[in-house]
Amino acid sequence: MHGLVNCAIERFVRTTYGDQQWRTICAAAELSEQRFEPLLTYSDHITQAIITSASQILKRSQEEVLEDLGSSLISGADDAAVATRRLLRFSGDGFVDFLYGLDDLPDRIALAVPDLRLPELTVEESRPDLFFVRVGDGWPGFLQVIRGVLRAMADEYGVLVLIDLFDDGPDAALEVQVIEISYAAGRAFTLRAG
Amino acid sequence: MTPDCQALLSRLCPLHALIDEAGNVISMGPTLAKILGSTEQAPLFDLFVLKRPAGLLDPKALLGTRTDRLLLAPKAFPKLRLKGALYPVQSGAVLNLSFGLSVKDAVxxxxxTQQDFPAADLAVEMLYLMEANALAMTAAIDVTRRLQSARQRAESASLTDALTGLLNRRGLDSALADLKQAPRPCALVLMDLDHFKAVNDRLGHGAGDHVLKHVARLLREHTRKSDILARCGGDEFTLVMPDISATDLGGRLDGLISAVAAPITVEGETCCIGASVGWSLIAPEQLDRFDEILEITDKALYQAKENGRSCHVMSRVA
Known part of the structure; x- marks a missing residue:
């Protein structure tokens, strides 16, 4: 797994639950190192071990941990979250626009970090206010992370949405229902860097 | 141009100006209007400085040349460099502009905002890429800095001379400290290379490094595994050899000095260097006075140089 992913998990745990919890999780996962280089690649086992032990230590299901991880990528107050939500806002002028742009997200990310290849993302529009988001193979639990990202991005755009897991099997998808397009003011975004 | 046509032009090329035959800007796209701060009709060269082609002052001549490699700067913002292309139309021309690489400054x-660029334009992608690239670069610089400082820490903690693999001064000090813990009789040998500076000056530092490695190899050949061999900067070598007799050491030094004196070929050039040596025998109880003995031995080394180099001189430690 790309080092950036492990770094993101580390930042999520440290900012949400504190440094001590991170150390406990690393110890439970029997990691030799407690920090990762963002530009190196690590074995997938390490990432899986962190998620498994985070779920045990934090007493939350893996799905919940992953969803919160996804939402923390966007909605935190730290510099890293500010940077990610700015980068994601470039893919769409509004939330629906952003959903349409999800197909391009893996390519868009590879443009910035060429060796970071996300699983494929596909968006199907079944009604103007109802979308199905599916992810390709490669990263188990990625759908949950995307669920968190979408929840946070909806907040960003000030849109009221309902996101449900549609079918738990191999055809698992997120059902995204847009309830109200201008529910809240949303966060201001300018092309201009802050 | 019909109003429909003009509206379409404004949507497709929001950074355009419509110019009449006399060279006056008669209308413009919304983004250009935002930049110029006004939509008033004005002569083209009242609004822009033409940087390329240079020296063209008559707008009518520009309309006649029909070029698509223009470079213009708005008079109000001379730092903004706009790329331009001119397309003749009935009774004038359309000047279409692009921010080129100054898109970030312009934004x-x-x-x-996104609405200031045409929907199919890549400007927003480019801004995304610039921002993402800056972030990735920051991460890369961060990694490089940490690696660099780790390397410096490792180097300063190292006991060996990276070039020759012999001990460095820190390594020598640490070996001496060990020796003082379990004192034994030993010999202190100081060796300087002769004519080494000439090799560096004539053939460069690469050749000098080659010679130092060669000498380090000879040192290993003419000493025992248990001996302490160090290079303490430049072409100065310090040896501490435990449990050795004057006769044994004298024979080894003769062999070493004649081996160093043999011509060496470096990058096709022949170098002739030599070695001058001063040495002394230290009794176990004298190890505490090592610095003093070092000074006395250094005098013997100086004597060896005085004696015509490529020889060894023993100093008597009182």
Whole structure:
């Protein structure tokens, strides 16, 4: 797994639950190192071990941990979250626009970090206010992370949405229902860097 | 141009100006209007400085040349460099502009939004890429800095001389400390290379490094595994050899000095260097006075140089 992913998990745990919890999780996962280089690649086992032990230590299901991880990528107050939500806002002028742009997200990310290849993302529009988001193979639990990202991005755009897991099997998808397009003011975004 | 046509032009090319035959800007796209701060009709060269082609002052001549490699700067913002292409139309021309690489400056200066760029334009992708690239670069620089400082820490903690693999001064000090813990009789040998500076000056530092490695190899050949061999900067070598007799050491030094004196070939050039040596025998109880003995031995080394180099001189330690 790309080092950036492990770094993101580390930042999520440290900012949400504190440094001590991170150390406990690393110890439970029997990691030799407690920090990762963002530009190196690590074995997938390490990432899986962190998620498994985070779920045990934090007493939350893996799905919940992953969803919160996804939402923390966007909605935190730290510099890293500010940077990610700015980068994601470039893919769409509004939330629906952003959903349409999800197909391009893996390519868009590879443009910035060429060796970071996300699983494929596909968006199907079944009604103007109802979308199905599916992810390709490669990263188990990625759908949950995307669920968190979408929840946070909806907040960003000030849109009221309902996101449900549609079918738990191999055809698992997120059902995204847009309830109200201008529910809240949303966060201001300018092309201009802050 | 019909109003429909003009509206379409404004949507497709929001950074365009429509110019009449006399060279006056008679209308413009919304983004250009935002930059110029006015939509008033004005002569083209009242609004822009033409940087390329240079020296063209008559707008009518520009309309006649029909070029698509223009470079213009708005008079109000001379730092903004706009790329331009001119397309003749009935009774005038359309000047279409692009921010080129100054797109980021333009966005910052004029607070442009996604709507200021045509929907199919790549400008927003480019801004995304610039921002993402800056972030990735920051991460890369961060990694490089940490590696660099780790390397410096490792180097300063190292006991060996990276070039020759012999001990460095820190390594020598640490070996001496060990020796003082379990004192034994030993010999202190100081060796300087002769004519080494000439090799560096004539053939460069690469050749000098080659010679130092060669000498280090000879040192290993003419000493025992248990001996302490160090290079303490430049072409100065310090040896501490436990449990050795004057006769044994004298024979080894003769062999070493004649081996160093043999010509060496470096990058096709022949170098002739030599070695001058001063040495002394130290009794176990004298190890505490090592620095003093070092000074006395250094005098013997100086004597060896005085004696015509490529020889060894023993100093008597009282």
């Amino acid at each position: 910052d200066t004029f607070h442009l």
